[in-house]
Amino acid sequence: MRNTLQLFVAVATFAVASPVLSAEPLPSWNEGSAKRAILEFVERATKQGGPEFIPPADRIAVFDNDGTLWSEKPVYVQAAFAVDRIKALAANHPEWKETQPFKGILEGDLKAALAGGEKALVDVVNKSHSGLTTEEFQTVVKDWIAAARHPTLGRPYNELTYQPMRELLAYLRANGFKTYIVSGGGVEFMRVWAEEAYGIPPEQVIGSSGKTEFEIRDGKPVLVKLPAIDFVDDGPGKPVNINKIIGRRPVAAFGNSDGDLQMLQWTTAGSGLRFGLIVHHTDADREFAYDRESPIGRLDKALDLAPAAGWVVVDMKADWKVVFPQPK
Amino acid sequence: MRNTLQLFVAVATFAVASPVLSAEPLPSWNEGSAKRAILEFVERATKQGGPEFIPPADRIAVFDNDGTLWSEKPVYVQAAFAVDRIKALAANHPEWKETQPFKGILEGDLKAALAGGEKALVDVVNKSHSGLTTEEFQTVVKDWIAAARHPTLGRPYNELTYQPMRELLAYLRANGFKTYIVSGGGVEFMRVWAEEAYGIPPEQVIGSSGKTEFEIRDGKPVLVKLPAIDFVDDGPGKPVNINKIIGRRPVAAFGNSDGDLQMLQWTTAGSGLRFGLIVHHTDADREFAYDRESPIGRLDKALDLAPAAGWVVVDMKADWKVVFPQPK
Numbered sequence: 001m002r003n004t005l006q007l008f009v010a011v012a013t014f015a016v017a018s019p020v021l022s023a024e025p026l027p028s029w030n031e032g033s034a035k036r037a038i039l040e041f042v043e044r045a046t047k048q049g050g051p052e053f054i055p056p057a058d059r060i061a062v063f064d065n066d067g068t069l070w071s072e073k074p075v076y077v078q079a080a081f082a083v084d085r086i087k088a089l090a091a092n093h094p095e096w097k098e099t100q101p102f103k104g105i106l107e108g109d110l111k112a113a114l115a116g117g118e119k120a121l122v123d124v125v126n127k128s129h130s131g132l133t134t135e136e137f138q139t140v141v142k143d144w145i146a147a148a149r150h151p152t153l154g155r156p157y158n159e160l161t162y163q164p165m166r167e168l169l170a171y172l173r174a175n176g177f178k179t180y181i182v183s184g185g186g187v188e189f190m191r192v193w194a195e196e197a198y199g200i201p202p203e204q205v206i207g208s209s210g211k212t213e214f215e216i217r218d219g220k221p222v223l224v225k226l227p228a229i230d231f232v233d234d235g236p237g238k239p240v241n242i243n244k245i246i247g248r249r250p251v252a253a254f255g256n257s258d259g260d261l262q263m264l265q266w267t268t269a270g271s272g273l274r275f276g277l278i279v280h281h282t283d284a285d286r287e288f289a290y291d292r293e294s295p296i297g298r299l300d301k302a303l304d305l306a307p308a309a310g311w312v313v314v315d316m317k318a319d320w321k322v323v324f325p326q327p328k
Numbered sequence: 329m330r331n332t333l334q335l336f337v338a339v340a341t342f343a344v345a346s347p348v349l350s351a352e353p354l355p356s357w358n359e360g361s362a363k364r365a366i367l368e369f370v371e372r373a374t375k376q377g378g379p380e381f382i383p384p385a386d387r388i389a390v391f392d393n394d395g396t397l398w399s400e401k402p403v404y405v406q407a408a409f410a411v412d413r414i415k416a417l418a419a420n421h422p423e424w425k426e427t428q429p430f431k432g433i434l435e436g437d438l439k440a441a442l443a444g445g446e447k448a449l450v451d452v453v454n455k456s457h458s459g460l461t462t463e464e465f466q467t468v469v470k471d472w473i474a475a476a477r478h479p480t481l482g483r484p485y486n487e488l489t490y491q492p493m494r495e496l497l498a499y500l501r502a503n504g505f506k507t508y509i510v511s512g513g514g515v516e517f518m519r520v521w522a523e524e525a526y527g528i529p530p531e532q533v534i535g536s537s538g539k540t541e542f543e544i545r546d547g548k549p550v551l552v553k554l555p556a557i558d559f560v561d562d563g564p565g566k567p568v569n570i571n572k573i574i575g576r577r578p579v580a581a582f583g584n585s586d587g588d589l590q591m592l593q594w595t596t597a598g599s600g601l602r603f604g605l606i607v608h609h610t611d612a613d614r615e616f617a618y619d620r621e622s623p624i625g626r627l628d629k630a631l632d633l634a635p636a637a638g639w640v641v642v643d644m645k646a647d648w649k650v651v652f653p654q655p656k
Contacts, residue, residue, distance in 0.1 A: 057529060134571055178531075191575045201385060202575030203506075209572050214564035214590050221593040223571050230572070236542035243462055243551050244537050244558070245573055247519045247530030262542050265549040 025171045027321075028164040034277075034319045037312045038168065041275045042175050045251070052273040056176040060250040062242060062263060063169070065183035065190060065207075067256040067297040068279050069198060070161040071150070073288040076296065077157045078185050081144055083110075085128035102127070126227035129210055133222040134188060141192040155327065158193045163325045165254075165279070169198055177252070182242055183207045184234035184259055188225075206245050208233045234259045239266035251275065261302040264311060276311035278302060283317040286324075353499040355649075356492040362605075362647045365640045366496065369603045370503050373579070380601040384504040388578040390570060390591060391497070393511035393518060393535075395584040395625040396607050397526060398489040399478070401616040404624065405485045406513050409472055411438075413456035430455070454555035457538055461550040462516060469520040483655065486521045492648045493582075493607070497526055505580070510570055511535045512562035512587055516553075534573050536561045562587045567594035579603065589630040592639060604639035606630060611645035614652075 029035040045054040066072035086096070086105045096102030101120035104113025114120055132140065145158055153160060169179050181190060181200055187207035194200050209230040212223040233241045239262050242250065252275040253260070253267035260278070268274040280299065281290050291299040306313050316323065357363040373382040394400035414424070414433045424430030429448035432441025442448055460468065473486055481488060497507050509518060509528055515535035522528050537558040540551040561569045567590050570578065580603040581588070581595035588606070596602040608627065609618050619627040634641050644651065 060531075187572065187575065203388075203573070205575060212568050212571060214567050214594070216593075221567070221590065221597050223567060223594075239542050239549070239551060240540050243540060244515065245531070247515065247533060262549065265544075266542070266551075269549050 025174075026164065026167050028167055030319055030321055032319055034312050034314045038171075038275075038277070041252070041273070042172065045273055045275075046175050054251055054273060058248065058251060059172075059175075059177040060180065060246060060248050061172050061177045061252040062180045062182045062206075062238075062246075062250045062254070062267065063165075064255040064257070064260045064263070065181050065185055065194075067281065068162075068254055068260070069165050069169075069181070070157070071153070071287060072297050073281075073290070074151065074296075076185070078189050080148065080151075080157075081141070081189065082124050082128040084144060084148065085140070086124060089127070122229060125229065126210070129186065129189075130225045130227035132225055133217070134212060134225060135222070137188055137225055138192050141189055145193050153324075155324070158197045159328065160324055161197050162279075162320070163322050164320045166198065166325070168254075169200070172252070173199070178204065180204045180206060180242075180246065180250070182233065182238050182263060184232070186210070187233075206233060206241055208237075236262045238263035242266070253277070254279070255302070256281065257297040257299045258301050259297075261305070264302060264309070265305075268309060268311065276306075276309060277314060278306055278311055279314045280316060282315050283320075283323065285317075286322075287316065289317075353502075354492065354495050356495055358647055358649055360647055362640050362642045366499075366603075366605070369580070369601070370500065373601055373603075374503050382579055382601060386576065386579060387500075387503075387505040388508065388574060388576050389500050389505045389580040390508045390510045390534075390566075390574075390578045390582070390595065391493075392583040392585070392588045392591070393509050393513055393522075395609065396490075396582055396588070397493050397497075397509070398485065399481070399615060400625050401609075401618070402479065402624075404513070406517050408476065408479075408485075409469070409517065410452050410456040412472060412476065413468070414452065417455070450557060453557065454538070457514065457517075458553045458555035460553055461545070462540060462553060463550070465516055465553055466520050469517055473521050481652075483652070486525045487655065488652055489525050490607075490648075491650050491653045494526065494653070496582075497528070500580070501527070506532065508532045508534060508570075508574065508578070510561065510566050510591060512560065514538070515561075534561060534569055536565075564590045566591035570594070581605070582607070583630070584609065585625045585627045586629050587625075589633070592630060592637070593633075596637060596639065604634075604637060605642060606634055606639055607642045608644060610643050611648075611651065613645075614650075615644065617645075 026035055026038065044050060044052040045059065047053055063069055066076055083105055086102060090096050090106055096106060101113035101116055101124055104110060148157060149155065150157055150160055173179055179200055181194060183190060185207050187205055187209050190207055191202040191205045194205050211226040211228040211230045213226055215222055215224050231237065231241065249270045250267045251270065251273065253264045254277045255264055256279040264276045268276040281288055283289060290297060291303060354363055354366065372378060372380045373387065375381055391397055394404050411433055414430060418424050418434055424434060429441035429444055429452055432438060476485060477483060478485055478488055500507055507528055509522060511518060513535050515533055515537050518535055519530040519533045522533050539554040539556040539558045541554055543550055543552050559565065559569065577598045578595045579601065581592045582605045583592055584607040592604045596604040609616055611617060618625060619631060
C-alpha cells in the first residue's frame with residue numbers, strides 16, 4: 001500500500017511541478033532576450049543536480065507593485081484612493097475647506113495641496129488611512145477598488161495589472177518559487193485585492209505600514225489604525241523589510257524604478273544563481289513612457305547600473321505582446 | 329492522460345493529508361481534556377462540508393516561543409546569549425568594567441546590572457545585538473547555540489524544546505495549518521535554529537526586532553544591525569505584528585503568559601471556529617513550576633480569563649507524558 005502511494009505521490013508531483021507538461025509559458029512575451037533570460041534562469045534554478053540548482057525553500061522572488069505589476073500613472077493608485085477618501089470624509093471635517101492640503105484636494109487643486117511638500121503628503125496619508133479598525137478599512141478599500149476607474153484608461157484599477165507579469169508570477173510559482181510583493185504601497189491597501197489580481201496571499205504582501213493599536217471596543221478586541229506612519233517600504237527600506245519579514249535573501253527581484261534599486265542590489269549580490277529584472281516603461285501608445293525625468297516611478301540610477309549588474313531590462317513596447325488582460 | 333493524472337493527484341493528496349492514514353497523533357500527550365480538545369478542534373476545522381470547516385488558506389496557527397515551545401527559566405535563553413555576548417565583546421570595551429549594566433554582567437552580579445531597570449535592559453540588548461551585519465550575527469548565534477548549555481538542565485537550549493508541543497506543531501501542519509512563531513524574542517535570534525528545532529521556516533518566525541540599515545561595504549550591499557530597538561513583539565504588540573506581517577487573523581493561538589493575552593484574545597474573537605491554549609507550568613520536577621508571581625513568564629490575567637474565553641489550559645505535569653525530547 002505504502003509503495004503504491006509513494007509512486008502515486010511521485011507521479012502526481014511530477015505532473016504538477018514539471019514545466020514540460022504545462023502549456024507554453026509566458027505566452028504574452030515576445031521571443032527575445034528578456035523572455036529567454038527568464039526561461040534560462042528558471043531552467044538553471046530548477047535543474048535537479050545541476051550546478052546552480054536552488055532548493056525550493058530558497059526560491060523566494062520579490063516583486064515591486066506600482067509600475068512593475070500594475071500601472072502607476074498618472075498617479076499612484078493609492079493616491080487616487082486617498083483623494084477620494086478625503087472627499088468622502090470632508091463632511092465631518094468642515095475645517096478642511098480652509099486648510100491645506102485638504103482644501104486643495106477638495107477643490108481639485110492638487111498643486112496647491114502638495115505645495116506643503118512631504119508634510120502635506122504625510123497629512124493626507126494619515127488622515128485618509130486612520131481612525132478605522134483594520135477590518136473596517138478593508139471594507140472601505142474593497143468598495144473603492146470595485147467602484148473606481150482609471151482616469152485615462154477607463155478600467156478598474158485591478159484590471160490594469162500587466163498580463164505578462166501575471167504570467168511570470170504564475171510561471172515562477174509553477175516552478176516552486178514563492179512570490180512576494182514588496183511595495184512602497186500600503187500593505188493593508190494591497191492585501192484587499194492582491195490575492196485575486198496576482199494570486200499572492202496576504203502573508204506574502206509586504207509594503208509600507210501605518211501604526212495600529214490594540215483596543216477592546218464594545219468588549220471585542222480590535223486593531224485601530226492610527227494617524228502615524230510606521231515604516232516606508234521603499235528604496236533601502238525594501239531590503240530592510242525583506243530581512244525583517246521574510247528573513248531570507250531572495251534569489252530573484254523585479255522592479256521598475258530607483259525605489260527598487262537596493263532590493264535589486266541586495267538580492268542579486270547573494271551567492272549562487274540570482275536574477276534581477278527591471279520593467280522599462282517604453283510604450284506611450286499602450287500604457288505610458290517614462291524613466292529618468294519622471295517624478296513617479298523615476299528610473300535613472302538603476303537603469304545605469306543594470307548592464308554591469310546583469311539585470312534584465314524589459315522593453316515594454318518590444319517585449320510584451322499585450323500589456324493588460326482582456327477586459328472581463 | 330489528464331484524467332489519470334488527476335486521479336493520481338487526488339489519491340496522493342488524500343494519502344498525504346488524511347490524518348486517518350498517519351500514526352496516532354500527539355503520542356506524548358496523556359489522554360485527557362487538553363488532548364481531546366486539540367483533536368476535536370482539528371477534526372471540526374478540517375471536516376469537508378462540516379459547519380465549522382476552515383479553508384486551508386485560513387488555517388493560521390500562532391505560537392509563542394519562550395515558555396510555550398521551549399524553557400524560559402531561570403532566564404530567557406536570549407538573555408543568556410546577551411550576557412555571553414557582552415563578555416565576549418568586553419575586551420574591546422574597557423570602559424564596561426566601570427559602567428553599569430556591563431560591570432554587573434562582567435562580575436556576575438546581575439542584580440547590580442539590572443538595577444537600572446528598563447534602560448539597563450535596552451542597553452544590554454542594543455550593545456549585544458548590534459554592530460554586525462545580519463549575516464555575521466547569524467553566525468554568532470549559530471556558534472553560541474551549538475556551544476551553550478542550560479545552567480541547571482545541562483543540555484543545549486535547542487534540545488530543551490517541549491516534545492508534546494513539537495508533536496502538536498507537526499500534527500497541525502499535517503492537517504494543513506501554517507504554523508508561525510510569534511514571540512517576544514528577537515526574530516533574528518530565533519530564525520537561526522527554529523527551522524531545525526520546530527520545522528518552522530524563517531518567513532514564519534515573527535518576533536521583536538532591532539533596526540537595521542542598508543549599506544554598501546567593500547562594494548557589497550549588506551544590512552547592518554543598529555543599536556536601536558525597532559519593535560517589541562509582546563503583549564498588544566503581538567496582534568499588531570500579526571496583522572502587519574501575516575495580514576490574516578489566526579484561527580488558533582498558543583501561549584503561556586500574560587504576554588500572550590492579547591494574541592489569544594484577538595485570535596479567538598474572530599468569527600467561526602477558533603482555538604486558544606495556554607501552557608501552564610506545573611511541573612517542578614521535570615521542568616519548572618510558576619505562574620502568577622513569576623517575573624519571567626508571569627501568567628495571571630490570562631489564567632483568570634481562560635475559563636470564560638474557552639481557552640484550554642494545559643497542566644504540564646498531568647497532560648504531558650514527557651517534557652523534553654530524548655537526548656540525541
